[in-house]
Amino acid sequence: FVERNDDSEDAELRFVTCQSLWNQIKSETEQVQEDLNKQLFDNLVSFLRRSHSEFQEKTTEWTCRVKSREIPTAALVLGVNVTDHDLTFRSLSEVLQNNITPYIALLEAKDCPGIKNLMQKLMGQLMNCYVDVDSLEDEDYVQVSQNRIRCSMTSLTNWYETVTNSETPSKKRTSSSRDWQSPPVVVIFKDMESFTTKVLQDFIVISSQHIRELPLVLIFGIATSPMIIHSLLPHSVSSLLCIELFQSLSCKEHLSTIIDKLLLTAQFPFKLGEKVLQVLINIFLYHDLSVQNFIKGFQLCIVEHFYSQPLSVLCCQPVDAKKRVNSLSHDQCENIRKLPSFRRYVESQVSEKQIALLTADNFLKEITQKLLEDLRVYHENYVSVLRCLHVFTSSLPKYPLGKQIRELHCACLENRVWETEEYESSLQLARMLNKSDLVTMLQQCVEIFVSSSGNEFDKTVEKLKEFLTQFQKLEAEAFQERDVSVSSQKELQKKTDLYHLQKTLLELKESRRSKKLTKFEMLRFEVVDYIDSLVRNYLVPADHKTLHEIAYFNTASVLRGHLNAAPRIALHTALNNPYCYLKNQALKSDGGRISNKAPDICIVYKLHLECGRLINLVDWLEAFSTVVMAVEGPNADAASSDQVDDIIHARFIRAVSELELLGFIKPSKRKTDHVARLTWGGC
Numbered sequence: 001f002v003e004r005n006d007d008s009e010d011a012e013l014r015f016v017t018c019q020s021l022w023n024q025i026k027s028e029t030e031q032v033q034e035d036l037n038k039q040l041f042d043n044l045v046s047f048l049r050r051s052h053s054e055f056q057e058k059t060t061e062w063t064c065r066v067k068s069r070e071i072p073t074a075a076l077v078l079g080v081n082v083t084d085h086d087l088t089f090r091s092l093s094e095v096l097q098n099n100i101t102p103y104i105a106l107l108e109a110k111d112c113p114g115i116k117n118l119m120q121k122l123m124g125q126l127m128n129c130y131v132d133v134d135s136l137e138d139e140d141y142v143q144v145s146q147n148r149i150r151c152s153m154t155s156l157t158n159w160y161e162t163v164t165n166s167e168t169p170s171k172k173r174t175s176s177s178r179d180w181q182s183p184p185v186v187v188i189f190k191d192m193e194s195f196t197t198k199v200l201q202d203f204i205v206i207s208s209q210h211i212r213e214l215p216l217v218l219i220f221g222i223a224t225s226p227m228i229i230h231s232l233l234p235h236s237v238s239s240l241l242c243i244e245l246f247q248s249l250s251c252k253e254h255l256s257t258i259i260d261k262l263l264l265t266a267q268f269p270f271k272l273g274e275k276v277l278q279v280l281i282n283i284f285l286y287h288d289l290s291v292q293n294f295i296k297g298f299q300l301c302i303v304e305h306f307y308s309q310p311l312s313v314l315c316c317q318p319v320d321a322k323k324r325v326n327s328l329s330h331d332q333c334e335n336i337r338k339l340p341s342f343r344r345y346v347e348s349q350v351s352e353k354q355i356a357l358l359t360a361d362n363f364l365k366e367i368t369q370k371l372l373e374d375l376r377v378y379h380e381n382y383v384s385v386l387r388c389l390h391v392f393t394s395s396l397p398k399y400p401l402g403k404q405i406r407e408l409h410c411a412c413l414e415n416r417v418w419e420t421e422e423y424e425s426s427l428q429l430a431r432m433l434n435k436s437d438l439v440t441m442l443q444q445c446v447e448i449f450v451s452s453s454g455n456e457f458d459k460t461v462e463k464l465k466e467f468l469t470q471f472q473k474l475e476a477e478a479f480q481e482r483d484v485s486v487s488s489q490k491e492l493q494k495k496t497d498l499y500h501l502q503k504t505l506l507e508l509k510e511s512r513r514s515k516k517l518t519k520f521e522m523l524r525f526e527v528v529d530y531i532d533s534l535v536r537n538y539l540v541p542a543d544h545k546t547l548h549e550i551a552y553f554n555t556a557s558v559l560r561g562h563l564n565a566a567p568r569i570a571l572h573t574a575l576n577n578p579y580c581y582l583k584n585q586a587l588k589s590d591g592g593r594i595s596n597k598a599p600d601i602c603i604v605y606k607l608h609l610e611c612g613r614l615i616n617l618v619d620w621l622e623a624f625s626t627v628v629m630a631v632e633g634p635n636a637d638a639a640s641s642d643q644v645d646d647i648i649h650a651r652f653i654r655a656v657s658e659l660e661l662l663g664f665i666k667p668s669k670r671k672t673d674h675v676a677r678l679t680w681g682g683c
Contacts (some may be wrong), residue, residue, distance in 0.1 A: 108194075
């Protein structure tokens, strides 16, 4: 921020504002994560307490379980968003250490290719010692202090008895676990699907034989389905597990909560434009389903907005914004005048006010304060009406405006939602809602507007309550009409002549054919029309509001360049123009020239672009040597020329090998001293 050519004081203030905003958002997301996982973690803690108490008290159930050698096992289904699992397991470990036991081991499949490696990792984590598998001469042992302990379940059992019987346990226990004489040993398999079947089978069979001495509890982290347990383990092994299923919250529901807390609130002044939000949501839905990656993308948007937008210094809380507007310099006032939304605002004013806005900085500051306050009020009102509209549209058949509120939010940001076909379809469906659903929706809308921080919805609340009162009156009238209709049907059932019967039936048929709207239908139309008027007044797209550029980040192309995976393009850019990534001034060069200061692989890559289908290695080496030796000049020491040639040959061979590894060339069977080129065109 500070190294830019802008005013250093302003850049530093933007950096501080950016940091402060991100710290608040980070704290909010962590709290959301904690709240969402609370129920899951509470259930797991309860499960472990039951397992522990059964072992402590030697109850009949535990005795029966010991006889059958069953290991208490929690099957924790977390979903396919694997990148979020690390955070969940870290939080789970902290909760278990604070409430249940200090003896917890987290195992990953990549660290446990065999049962010996698994036992080393398990004992290393439980005994709080570092284990480097590659450096051990004998994989059957681990180094604990000055002693070498054999990696076996018997050694682990002996260690556990020693630790639990001693007065000073090796690991710190919390106050809640000090009262437990024999806390359980929890082994978490973070990615169960990735473990080999043999490793899991051997570990479970061995552990079941020591369950009497070691209160072991297993937690399987599952990304797909609990049926994977029975797919990986035969019945003879799975029967040794006493499995209880635990299901985490869906990642889509998690994302909806994050969007609700970060974007659909007036707490944070920073907002995302429709295209930017759509990029982040598409990456989430079609790439990784990772909420953590969505949050990182949101963080990138914040940094990019404050870095590239000079007026982002005003993207702060209202109290600070007023102070900063008053201290704006003339150049910053000119930046405001250059904003497209402000130009439209100026064009809509009378000529005298236009002149004042374009020439008088003090008058501009007054108007800017008013416009920023209008933008803040717009955000508050927008969120309330958006939630109200979502109440009506989220239960309609086929969900014309989307089932999730994020879909409705994107539709409202994109354009005037009331001009779309989906909105018209939603209104038609809403005009066919039954009375009970309509009353429930109105009650929810009343709650939304009552809890809203906006001050403009007092009359709206009164109007909605009036609708509810009218529905109650209609219900009372319906009871009376029902009694009248019952009596009329009884009259029809009485004996009468054919003429009067035909006359009565014709009257009923005519009344149905006329299709007059009932009182309920008229009231339902009135309710839908009123909601429609709220939408048209308050759900105006953000880019129609003046000074929206200060709070909204809309540069989706920059975000795509950072987040969307395009490895071939990035690879070509890095090899063809290394300055783009390394930012080294010495690597700056004209378009076609090959710099001798570039990395060897870049030089080899540029030379290979000038060749045909087959590349002669000798000619390629000569060209590479010519480029590299250009820095030496003609007066290079002849005595060391052989050594230099050997070094150049080695560098060339390494660069060609790297290029082959990247898939640009391959050995040719037609000529032994040639390689075949695999790519054509720019990359």
